[in-house]
Amino acid sequence: xxASNVISSFTQKINEPVNAISIEILQINVGYRCNxxxxxxxxxxxxxxxxxxxxxxxxxxxxxxxxHPIPTVDITGGSPELHPNFKWFLNECVxxxxxxxxxxxxxxxxxxxxxxxFDFYSDNRIEVVLSLPHVDPRxxxxxxxxxxxxxxxxxxxxxxxxxxxxxxSGLILDLVHNPAGAxxxxxxxxxxxxxxxxxxEKYGLNFNHLFCITNMPIGRYRDYLLRTGNYEDYMKTLVRxxxxxxxxxxxxxxxxxVGWDGMLYDCDxxxxxxxxxxxxxPHHISAFEMGQLAARQIVVGDHCYxxxxxxxxxxxxxxx
Amino acid sequence: xxxxxAIFIGLVDLKAFHESLVNIGCKPGNxxxxxxxxxxxxxxxxxxxxxxxKGAKKTYRLDKVIGDSNGKPxxxxxxxxLVNAMHKNMTKIRKGAxxxxxxxxxxxxxFENIGEYAPILGQKYFDYYSDVMEVGKxxxxxxxxxxxxxxxxxxxxxxxxxxxxxxxxxxxxxEEMMEAVHVGAAMTAGIVLAHSTQMRKIxxxxxx
Numbered sequence: 001x002x003a004s005n006v007i008s009s010f011t012q013k014i015n016e017p018v019n020a021i022s023i024e025i026l027q028i029n030v031g032y033r034c035n036x037x038x039x040x041x042x043x044x045x046x047x048x049x050x051x052x053x054x055x056x057x058x059x060x061x062x063x064x065x066x067x068h069p070i071p072t073v074d075i076t077g078g079s080p081e082l083h084p085n086f087k088w089f090l091n092e093c094v095x096x097x098x099x100x101x102x103x104x105x106x107x108x109x110x111x112x113x114x115x116x117x118f119d120f121y122s123d124n125r126i127e128v129v130l131s132l133p134h135v136d137p138r139x140x141x142x143x144x145x146x147x148x149x150x151x152x153x154x155x156x157x158x159x160x161x162x163x164x165x166x167x168x169s170g171l172i173l174d175l176v177h178n179p180a181g182a183x184x185x186x187x188x189x190x191x192x193x194x195x196x197x198x199x200x201e202k203y204g205l206n207f208n209h210l211f212c213i214t215n216m217p218i219g220r221y222r223d224y225l226l227r228t229g230n231y232e233d234y235m236k237t238l239v240r241x242x243x244x245x246x247x248x249x250x251x252x253x254x255x256x257x258v259g260w261d262g263m264l265y266d267c268d269x270x271x272x273x274x275x276x277x278x279x280x281x282p283h284h285i286s287a288f289e290m291g292q293l294a295a296r297q298i299v300v301g302d303h304c305y306x307x308x309x310x311x312x313x314x315x316x317x318x319x320x
Numbered sequence: 321x322x323x324x325x326a327i328f329i330g331l332v333d334l335k336a337f338h339e340s341l342v343n344i345g346c347k348p349g350n351x352x353x354x355x356x357x358x359x360x361x362x363x364x365x366x367x368x369x370x371x372x373x374k375g376a377k378k379t380y381r382l383d384k385v386i387g388d389s390n391g392k393p394x395x396x397x398x399x400x401x402l403v404n405a406m407h408k409n410m411t412k413i414r415k416g417a418x419x420x421x422x423x424x425x426x427x428x429x430x431f432e433n434i435g436e437y438a439p440i441l442g443q444k445y446f447d448y449y450s451d452v453m454e455v456g457k458x459x460x461x462x463x464x465x466x467x468x469x470x471x472x473x474x475x476x477x478x479x480x481x482x483x484x485x486x487x488x489x490x491x492x493x494x495e496e497m498m499e500a501v502h503v504g505a506a507m508t509a510g511i512v513l514a515h516s517t518q519m520r521k522i523x524x525x526x527x528x
Contacts, residue, residue, distance in 0.1 A: 032321060134491060135491065136491075136493055137492075143436065178492075179489065183485045183489050184486045184489055185489055186460070186486070186489035186490035186491065187460060187490075188460065190455075190460045190490055191490065191491055192460070193459075193490050194461070195489070195491075196446075223343065226336075226339050226343055227336070227340060227343075228336075229333050229336040231336065231339070233425075236429070237485075240429065283484070
């Protein structure tokens with residue numbers, strides 16, 4: 001179903017173009033391979049996905065960091081840990097002396113060949129961001145697969161043991177919440193309290209922050225909405241919840257997303273939709289040009305209602 | 321006048337079925353209208369239709385359970401015409417059920433306009449509502465569960481819709497929501513039973 005049948009277009013809604021203001025984060029998607037097939041995954045990652053970043057593209061990403069003072073390296077996937085050059089790449093990122101964070105599905109760390117990453121992450125003070133949709137095991141498993149919640153508890157336990165999530169340790173463990181159904185996330189403060197209390201009381205576990213992310217009506221989640229007859233209602237809910245104030249902090253204003261093939265995008269969602277950076281700014285990592293990219297016009301579409309609903313949504317959580 | 325009677329009915333939602341077909345790459349014909357129906361054939365991708373029912377041992381091709389009187393095999397196509405079909409269905413529903421206009425889901429979207437005809441009072445209500453729902457001594461979760469319970473006891477479909485979604489958004493479990501509704505049910509039952517006091521008082525006064 002075409003969203004334009006049920007809602008007014010995002011471009012019309014915002015009246016004027018959205019422009020980037022700087023590049024604080026280079027988010028690098030190293031490939032779509034994953035050991036899980038979560039029902040909300042916007043890049044539709046899974047064990048069979050062949051897309052993988054070449055070492056040459058990784059080197060081009062590193063060169064961009066060497067040439068420009070971009071403060072944050074944000075590594076995502078798929079499951080980034082499944083990339084054959086992951087450890088090498090991460091070592092190189094650490095050598096850049098920037099803030100490095102890995103968006104992990106968590107469960108991969110329990111597999112024998114990846115268990116060493118717990119120490120590697122803590123030794124190199126890598127920030128870990130885990131997707132954990134709900135404090136209720138049933139809800140998390142419904143979305144991410146049977147037994148995932150239990151494995152994530154074990155992952156958190158091992159990370160906490162190394163100091164992650166503990167005040168003063170400097171080792172950051174953040175969790176990501178996203179709704180397991182056709183509704184929007186509640187307030188981040190409220191959900192963070194719920195998570196903190198539940199994990200501390202039931203499991204004795206700690207984490208730093210909870211990021212609430214609205215599910216984008218794209219990829220597998222869009223299929224789910226269409227299949228269950230929820231698409232129209234969800235899109236209308238997003239539009240009704242449109243909050244102009246959220247535009248100020250949306251992540252595309254300070255982020256460039258690099259696809260597995262080196263193509264540049266305004267965000268990971270545009271990447272999933274194949275909407276490369278446009279409006280005369282370079283759209284491949286090999287042609288990275290800070291001046292043009294830092295002030296580029298953002299490519300928007302109706303999925304952008306996802307990041308501008310309610311309190312706003314981004315890979316760093318709420319934007320207002 | 322010829323009367324037709326349905327032999328099979330699809331329990332699936334018309335629109336969802338249409339969208340699912342489009343989603344898997346089927347092309348709708350969208351060529352037949354009420355005006356040209358006598359002179360045209362439905363276009364659109366061919367569909368293989370299978371049927372099954374409770375107790376059936378397997379799934380059957382449509383041809384195996386029903387035949388066309390002209391002896392030819394069925395040629396089922398994805399006709400499309402979603403908008404017309406839905407309009408036709410809605411018209412039927414409206415004609416048959418005049419109460420349909422009440423409690424339409426889309427009416428919830430009109431809630432922001434309830435200040436119409438009395439804007440100052442409307443604004444006062446919205447300000448009051450928003451202050452009450454702010455986090456105070458009670459948390460957002462507690463207030464949402466109270467609101468959901470009131471919505472159920474007052475039987476307001478709009479509020480039930482709004483606050484079920486709100487509770488889901490806040491990570492409130494289905495068990496917590498149901499427990500809250502039971503509080504409402506128990507309270508309502510108690511209130512009804514408490515009114516039997518009046519009845520009993522009258523009985524005691526009137527009976528010899």
